[in-house]
Amino acid sequence: MVSETTGRTEWKKSSRPSGVESLLTTKDLAYALGVSESSIKRWADEGVLRAARTVGGHRRVPLAEAIRFVRDRRLALAHAEVLGLSDVAALRAEPMPANDSEALRELLLAGDEGRARGLLQSLFLSGTSVASILDGPVREALREIGELWHHDPAGIALEHRATDVCAQALHRLRSFLPENPDAPMAVGGSLEGDPYFLGSLAAATLLASEGYCVANLGASTPVASLEEAARRLSARLIWVNISSPPEPARVPALVAGLARAVAPMGVQVTVGGSGLDADALPRLPNLHAGRSMAELAAFVRGLASAGSAAGGVTS
Amino acid sequence: MVSETTGRTEWKKSSRPSGVESLLTTKDLAYALGVSESSIKRWADEGVLRAARTVGGHRRVPLAEAIRFVRDRRLALAHAEVLGLSDVAALRAEPMPANDSEALRELLLAGDEGRARGLLQSLFLSGTSVASILDGPVREALREIGELWHHDPAGIALEHRATDVCAQALHRLRSFLPENPDAPMAVGGSLEGDPYFLGSLAAATLLASEGYCVANLGASTPVASLEEAARRLSARLIWVNISSPPEPARVPALVAGLARAVAPMGVQVTVGGSGLDADALPRLPNLHAGRSMAELAAFVRGLASAGSAAGGVTS
DNA sequence: GTTGAATTCGACAAAATCGTCCATACAATG
DNA sequence: CATTGTATGGACGATTTTGTCGAATTCAAC
Numbered sequence: 001m002v003s004e005t006t007g008r009t010e011w012k013k014s015s016r017p018s019g020v021e022s023l024l025t026t027k028d029l030a031y032a033l034g035v036s037e038s039s040i041k042r043w044a045d046e047g048v049l050r051a052a053r054t055v056g057g058h059r060r061v062p063l064a065e066a067i068r069f070v071r072d073r074r075l076a077l078a079h080a081e082v083l084g085l086s087d088v089a090a091l092r093a094e095p096m097p098a099n100d101s102e103a104l105r106e107l108l109l110a111g112d113e114g115r116a117r118g119l120l121q122s123l124f125l126s127g128t129s130v131a132s133i134l135d136g137p138v139r140e141a142l143r144e145i146g147e148l149w150h151h152d153p154a155g156i157a158l159e160h161r162a163t164d165v166c167a168q169a170l171h172r173l174r175s176f177l178p179e180n181p182d183a184p185m186a187v188g189g190s191l192e193g194d195p196y197f198l199g200s201l202a203a204a205t206l207l208a209s210e211g212y213c214v215a216n217l218g219a220s221t222p223v224a225s226l227e228e229a230a231r232r233l234s235a236r237l238i239w240v241n242i243s244s245p246p247e248p249a250r251v252p253a254l255v256a257g258l259a260r261a262v263a264p265m266g267v268q269v270t271v272g273g274s275g276l277d278a279d280a281l282p283r284l285p286n287l288h289a290g291r292s293m294a295e296l297a298a299f300v301r302g303l304a305s306a307g308s309a310a311g312g313v314t315s
Numbered sequence: 316m317v318s319e320t321t322g323r324t325e326w327k328k329s330s331r332p333s334g335v336e337s338l339l340t341t342k343d344l345a346y347a348l349g350v351s352e353s354s355i356k357r358w359a360d361e362g363v364l365r366a367a368r369t370v371g372g373h374r375r376v377p378l379a380e381a382i383r384f385v386r387d388r389r390l391a392l393a394h395a396e397v398l399g400l401s402d403v404a405a406l407r408a409e410p411m412p413a414n415d416s417e418a419l420r421e422l423l424l425a426g427d428e429g430r431a432r433g434l435l436q437s438l439f440l441s442g443t444s445v446a447s448i449l450d451g452p453v454r455e456a457l458r459e460i461g462e463l464w465h466h467d468p469a470g471i472a473l474e475h476r477a478t479d480v481c482a483q484a485l486h487r488l489r490s491f492l493p494e495n496p497d498a499p500m501a502v503g504g505s506l507e508g509d510p511y512f513l514g515s516l517a518a519a520t521l522l523a524s525e526g527y528c529v530a531n532l533g534a535s536t537p538v539a540s541l542e543e544a545a546r547r548l549s550a551r552l553i554w555v556n557i558s559s560p561p562e563p564a565r566v567p568a569l570v571a572g573l574a575r576a577v578a579p580m581g582v583q584v585t586v587g588g589s590g591l592d593a594d595a596l597p598r599l600p601n602l603h604a605g606r607s608m609a610e611l612a613a614f615v616r617g618l619a620s621a622g623s624a625a626g627g628v629t630s
Numbered sequence: 631g632t633t634g635a636a637t638t639c640g641a642c643a644a645a646a647t648c649g650t651c652c653a654t655a656c657a658a659t660g
Numbered sequence: 661c662a663t664t665g666t667a668t669g670g671a672c673g674a675t676t677t678t679g680t681c682g683a684a685t686t687c688a689a690c
Binding site: 034035039043048073074075076078079111113114153154156157160161163164167168171172174175179181189195197215216217218219220221222224225226227228229232233 | 479539
Binding site for chain 2: 667668669670675676677
């Protein structure tokens with residue numbers, strides 16, 4: 001079930017351990033089929049769609065009936081992932097994990113690109129913040145996949161494919177975000193020699209969702225290039241993702257040098273990532289470390305608020 | 316929904332948040348294409364435009380089918396934004412060099428993400444094959460950008476950003492392609508230690524456009540992982556992208572070993588990329604080198620033809 | 631249990647689409 | 661020039677879908 005206001009995807013848990021049947025509400029089925037709730041109600045009342053009733057009179061459509069209905073009538077699906085995810089749950093004879101992270105991990109391990117994308121997309125469309133999606137399901141699922149299998153070829157294959165699927169999903173999320181060429185500019189990437197591009201892509205997606213105009217330089221970008229790009233594009237913000245730097249000990253000096261170099265331009269530098277030792281960073285007025293996308297989001301919101309109040313940041 | 320009087324697209328406020336509907340009504344599609352509803356209805360009834368029906372008989376056109384139709388018939392888009400192609404609409408604003416490669420290069424150098432995406436999308440929509448797009452504008456523009464500036468920080472920044480913009484564009488192109496889970500599977504990536512992901516992404520996009528179900532393992536993937544993924548996913552084809560391998564001399568042995576390992580499964584191995592010395596490869600029945608995406612496309616079409624004619628390849 | 635927010639119900643009005651028929655435009659042909 | 665064939669766009673009542681509202685129900689947290 002997709003909840004619009006709570007912003008979470010919740011799957012019904014059946015009290016019976018066996019023979020569970022997922023029941024769809026009119027809203028969920030309407031969303032999956034791309035029609036209005038009124039139509040679902042009418043079809044159920046006409047009898048063409050067999051719907052059960054709760055004691056209070058609410059319609060509930062068993063998943064199997066929904067699938068039969070779609071197939072019999074040759075209906076097109078607007079959002080197959082709703083039915084699809086439930087389908088996985090039905091096949092496994094147990095509900096999909098209520099936890100979105102577990103659900104995503106299972107889909108990624110199964111190599112189910114479409115439904116994995118669908119899960120992230122439906123989270124986004126149902127109002128979950130990009131920060132929550134990235135800090136939650138995406139980060140968790142990839143961390144677990146990475147940890148469990150980091151040594152053998154099959155594990156590497158799973159991890160690489162999972163990363164690609166997440167990258168696809170993030171690119172599609174970004175295509176839903178409005179673009180504003182007049183928005184303040186942000187530039188970023190991973191440090192030179194750091195091959196992980198997903199952290200930087202995640203930061204780019206987050207900043208785009210926060211209204212920035214984003215230039216992602218991707219993996220293995222020298223700090224000098226970040227500085228140059230920031231200068232040329234008149235960026236207000238630089239993000240640096242640290243995942244697997246070749247020389248962790250040099251990271252603090254590198255980012256500190258970057259922060260000092262761009263300080264005269266009034267540029268803020270934010271650093272984050274799994275490979276970052278935040279405590280090792282020197283304290284500079286325009287250098288900020290964050291452990292999560294939520295923190296990055298909070299920071300840029302703070303910037304925006306200060307800017308709109310004093311006019312200093314956006315000027 | 317498209318308002319007739321204002322001529323603008325207005326989204327229902329109570330339904331899901333922003334996003335393009337994946338099922339189009341006749342009115343929406345007519346507005347997007349700048350034709351009458353009657354024409355849409357007629358095309359759908361003739362079968363040249365495959366439309367699903369609602370329970371009550373209203374036509375609904377899946378977005379992917381609408382895009383296929385536009386591409387096949389070389390139709391102009393009057394209001395591309397209705398189809399989620401606002402990048403294409405933005406492209407119309409100002410004149411471009413007649414040469415697509417030059418135009419793309421200029422847009423990438425200017426960091427104009429939107430118009431760069433729009434250019435590639437409009438090439439796709441006007442019927443240009445994915446292979447031609449990749450071998451032409453994308454390859455040319457990136458090659459020139461890479462050659463001109465490969466040493467200084469500004470050049471690296473430009474190249475990284477251009478690569479990211481192209482990656483965005485390819486991901487969006489892929490989102491236009493129909494997905495078929497029953498299609499033959501293809502697996503691929505760049506060799507271990509080779510950090511360039513774009514060549515692999517390009518190959519994945521091309522194969523998707525040729526009807527394959529694609530699993531892209533991305534940059535720096537060990538051959539053992541490619542083999543394992545091919546085995547697990549029952550792939551029919553492996554692509555290997557060679558851009559900047561750490562030890563070029565070992566490449567022939569690596570891919571030859573891969574080809575031999577998967578030969579018993581009847582898997583074909585295709586190798587390509589700017590860093591490949593095709594003549595150094597050993598001759599094996601299931602190992603193929605190609606210099607361009609057009610060659611890769613031709614090869615897989617040959618595979619498909621042979622398979623459908625003799626049943627030997629797909630058996 | 632009780633409570634409160636979110637969801638769904640039922641019924642109605644409003645809007646969109648259907649199928650069909652016909653007028654127009656244009657090119658090819660005799 | 662007249663005729664034929666073909667593709668397009670518009671008009672129409674009938675049907676289907678969608679949006680809206682107060683009241684009732686559900687669900688999770690207390």
